Amino acid sequence: MKYLKQLAIILMVSVVAEVMSYFIPLSVPASVYGLVLMVILLLLKIVKLDQVEDTADFMLSIMPFFFVAPTVSLMTxxxxxxxxxxxxxxxxxxxxxxxxxxxxxxxxxxxxxxxxxxxxxxx
Amino acid sequence: MRDFIVSSSYFGIALSFVVYMFYHIVKEKFKIRSPFFNALILAAGTIIVLLLVTGIDFEVYNNSAGHVTFWLTPMTICLAIPLYRQLEKLKENFVAVMVSILAGSLAHIITLFLIAGLVKLDNMLLNSILSKSVTTAIALGITGELGGIQSVTIVGVTIAGLTGVSLGPSILKLVRVKEPVAKGLALGTASHAVGTSKAMELGEIEGAMSSLAIVVTGILTVIIVPIFVGILE
CATH class of the missing domain: 1.20.5 (Single alpha-helices involved in coiled-coils or other helix-helix interfaces)
Structure with missing residues (x-):
């Protein structure tokens, strides 16, 4: 349950990031809006570190796997x-x-x- | 068999998992420390060869394997957590961190534009490597915005990582950079997480500054690159 709750927070930030990237006319990827937003939420203590860190550390540890398919697209x-x-x-x-x-x-x-x-x- | 693979919802993603895990396990089992044994690049290379040999279309593979890109934004957001943990170190060295990373990132883009101008490189290819100093998740976002080729970006990011690991310490010695903070910043700005692994071997301060540099470089690059592309292309 802990991981799911933490994932829910990360996904909610993702949605807000998408909305920002949709309305702000700069060539900034949604992901980076999300990154900055998450840092701000942590700084303001709206989100506490222990409410996201387990899922975040897990995701970061398996990150390279997510780039396998985009790298295979090299063949195209x-x-x-x-x-x-x-x-x-x-x-x-x-x-x-x-x-x-x-x-x-x-x-x-x-x-x-x-x-x-x-x-x-x-x- | 072929018909099954073409219609399968899991073939591509399962293949990615199996091949990636294979190299990952080999790396752990034989305690291979070399960054040149890169599970991501080896796995992708193996899958490309497999697809070419069997004649299975990339689209068939990507039909299920491609779903992973869904996670790109949540994963980039996760990078906020290590940055937040390093925030005290950022405050302590704020000017040195911001100015040196800005200088490094500007030098990076200018060098690439200069060489591209000299060899008359296609803009689409140039756009694909402008973000290559930063961590893959952010680099892909930038390339997406610029309309470059994302797979070329990943290979560029990999080369950037390997350059920092293999040549970084010698180059720093050659130009007489001795401050631990400066060494860490240089490796993190040029070579993201892979450079950070080297910085951690050099020392604790080097490692901390390098991991801080990963995200700061990412954010600065997001701001700078579109400006240069807007002016120069």
Whole structure:
């Protein structure tokens, strides 16, 4: 029963998310409205963590399975990607490396700047 | 037999379960830790080969297997729970988290647009990988909005994960990123949950920041990508 109750809450948030995505003219997927909405509900304590966490943790632990069928649909796009496989793989590789470098350096710069400011204050 | 499979309400979904569980059990049984042994990609590859060899249409398989996409929205909503648990850490490092993830996500999109422009890549393919740094559930939502090919997105997300795991720590060392918070953010922003598994090996702070970065990157990417697509395409 516990899991069913928790699932009911998650599904209700899903419905509200769908309504939001229907009426708000932005290209934001309903799922992300739902995600933000759920964080807000938790913050406002309208939904408590123990009212959703068992089902949520279970769903997250089996998540990759849900992507099997969408990945198999790759076979219907063979023609579209045929000539571009190497380019696509290289793009993925290079752009991921860029993200690691930029994010890492930016975060480190901000943290060190903050540390220096605190040290000055303490000195 | 063929007629039965074509009319079956459970064939596709049962096949998905069996093949996915097979690789999952093999992974557990032989304690394979390598992220390159990816049950999702192996299962999908096996099913593609099976369908091609037997000549069963994808539509027949997807008729029942495709129902899983129904769960995409509820599953994405579940990502709110780990984010909520990390909220204290987000508050502590708010500026560093937001600015670095924003910088990383912008760099990601700009790099992809630049390369796509150079090699004159089709917009539909570009749209399919713009969201590839983020966790699959959110990435599929973005690709859906942009009209890209969702299966290409999943492969892109997988490559992003493997890049972070295999090259991430060496790259961070090369550019002299030493702060644990910065390392975690970099791995989570570039390589979602797969990168987070590596970040957790590096340390507790790295792991926490990385798992926080997964959802924050997802939300920021949802906001940024349509803006770039609107301006540049």
């Amino acid at each position: 796009s063979f023609d579209a990607i045929k000539g571009n496989v190497i380019v696509l793989v290289l793009m993925c590789l290079v752009s991921s490396i860029v993200v690691i470098i930029v994010t890492g350096l930016a975060a480190q710069a901000i943290i060190r700047f903050r540390h220096r400011k605190e040290e000055k204050k303490n000195a």
